[in-house]
């Protein structure tokens with residue numbers, strides 16, 4: 001929180017920069033002041049001269065900052081052991097005074113009295129005394145702040161005599177007031193203040209009673225303003241109402257989306273898909289169009305109206321993929337020649353592979369009634385670049401003596417030129433040599449390319465014959481992520497290519513439209529115009545599944561969320577094991593996969609999961625190719641990346657697990673460590689576990705996902721790699737072992753379950769320090785809740801574990817597992 005600077009009142013003298021004392025940690029007399037909202041600002045501390053002159057030699061210097069801190073610590077119970085200080089601060093004086101009920105005259109006052117005829121009490125000090133004594137609503141901050149710095153005396157001496165006289169008069173009044181303060185009336189008022197102080201201290205010291213304490217009940221941390229540098233006068237701060245500003249400045253298409261109810265479904269035939277195609281879609285599990293599809297398909301399928309681009313903001317698992325794949329494949333299937341007409345850009349390789357499957361389902365559906373079987377290719381850096389080039393672009397030797405002549409002339413011309421301005425050459429293409437009297441021509445081998453942004457840019461710049469001239473569909477899925485992280489300026493590179501028109505190349509044969517259709521999608525769609533502008537959208541329309549307010553990120557309607565308090569963070573893995581073994585880990589959908597019994601097939605595996613054997617990157621930057629040095633040696637029988645372990649503790653029964661779980665950790669390393677730890681703590685679950693991290697080879701990740709889909713793996717431990725887009729059909733539970741870094745991340749993580757109209761549960765393990773942020777930012781509960789997450793029901797509180805402590809033998813077992821984990825890590829290090 002930032003503290004707002006409140007300029008001093010007009011009649012106060014504004015400090016000039018020359019007067020201000022530079023902030024310095026070495027300055028022990030650094031003054032601190034505290035901003036109290038809604039109260040008049042503390043008058044500016046008078047400028048401090050370089051040399052401090054004391055009128056009273058016996059008077060010890062007063063450290064204002066020290067006193068403020070000490071009181072803070074006393075009140076909040078956060079006092080740290082301090083070096084003994086000879087000085088007794090003004091603030092301590094005031095607290096003494098308050099605690100003594102005003103009967104005892106404070107030392108500061110004695111001092112003031114003592115020097116009344118030598119020094120002049122500053123206005124600050126006076127105002128403080130006036131404020132403190134009679135007020136029953138004592139504000140300690142003001143009390144402390146109001147104390148004058150000793151250097152004020154020196155300043156006072158320099159003031160004109162007239163002013164001093166005035167001050168002396170005020171001082172007389174002060175003495176009179178102080179005498180009054182001895183009266184019973186004031187004593188009574190001080191008593192009430194004392195009671196308040198005691199209450200406040202008791203409330204602070206009250207130990208946690210073990211019950212789930214509402215984090216929002218915790219006191220707000222009070223803002224502290226450091227006045228090491230005297231603030232310069234500033235204009236009145238402008239109040240900034242973010243929500244108002246955002247919506248008023250959004251263009252109409254963004255602020256007024258086309259809303260669709262989440263319950264709507266319609267047969268595909270009603271939306272313009274032929275009955276033959278619809279039947280094939282149904283055979284693949286797509287019977288009726290989901291809500292988002294009912295809204296998007298009419299905008300993207302051929303129609304007599306001129307249509308613009310489409311932006312889709314719909315919850316995770318709502319079926320966004322099919323909403324763009326269907327119309328794109330439908331359109332491209334009307335053509336004859338294979339040209340690169342559709343680009344789908346996605347942030348990770350796993351998503352590329354997933355969307356490829358959806359595309360293939362649709363190509364089959366439209367390869368009927370003379371429709372073209374649309375060819376789909378991928379470019380994501382999972383194989384050598386050359387190989388990928390040959391899959392995407394075909395090369396052909398064509399007999400063409402004239403062309404060959406030209407080719408030779410060009411070659412001769414280029415010989416000896418240091419800086420060739422030949423575009424192809426400067427791009428570093430590796431060209432094949434033509435046969436004599438032949439020329440080399442290139443043709444796209446795919447109609448649709450699904451790619452990661454980095455790899456796309458590599459092909460644009462390095463693959464001969466790779467052309468975007470015929471592109472008429474550009475799909476950007478998980479758009480907020482792709483726009484926020486502009487990998488290798490992919491968007492500029494692509495939009496520049498798309499701006500080059502080629503007559504007839506971008507016509508849509510089934511309608512009167514030409515150009516590039518852009519479809520931009522995300523469950524957490526950005527409203528940041530500066531990002532969206534980069535897409536150069538044409539007459540865009542925003543589709544939002546109802547309930548998705550602008551700026552809001554809605555969770556799937558059938559998602560149940562719960563938070564589990566971790567009372568002993570050092571034993572957090574035990575809470576996870578208990579959760580996995582608890583009644584909460586039950587199937588939540590009727591058709592959930594039956595319990596599998598894997599037997600001991602994997603129990604004799606020797607190797608534990610290697611944390612860094614593979615080197616694929618999470619978000620493809622495009623420059624990496626799959627690592628040939630990576631080994632799949634430690635794959636399971638079915639090639640999956642199970643957590644293989646020699647059981648640390650004897651297995652007594654066959655491994656079973658009633659449901660499916662995806663556990664998110666904060667990093668690759670954390671995922672690998674946790675899965676190994678759980679395998680050691682619950683060895684019967686080890687054969688059912690797998691890990692998904694960005695350090696795992698892509699092919700192995702794909703096998704793990706396949707094994708999960710087949711029910712062979714039931715528990716996945718993952719980094720945020722799979723938090724976006726991944727569709728694990730049978731996933732029923734998501735566990736946030738580590739709290740996600742943002743609301744957006746939370747939405748994507750928990751959105752791996754409760755997809756496509758199914759039920760799902762999300763569990764978040766909460767350490768004490770995280771509770772406040774979770775309830776306020778993610779759950780949207782309590783004081784200052786600011787969440788943008790929309791949900792059908794509120795987050796539940798669930799208790800796991802045996803109270804504050806686990807049985808001693810479990811703790812010992814855990815310690816043994818940790819020791820073993822450590823030994824394994826050391827052993828691995830040693831091998832490297």
Ligand SMILES: Nc1ncnc2c1ncn2[C@@H]1O[C@H](COP(=O)(O)OP(=O)(O)OP(=O)(O)O)[C@@H](O)[C@H]1O
Pocket residue numbers: 285286287288289290293314315316317318319320321322522523724725726727729751755756
């Ligand atoms: N019309 C449909 N009928 C049946 N299932 C469908 C239909 N449309 C999509 N699905 C299924 O719904 C699931 C979720 O779809 P999809 O992956 O497209 O969601 P999404 O909105 O892209 O989610 P995310 O934002 O997490 O990427 C998939 O398993 C998909 O096969």
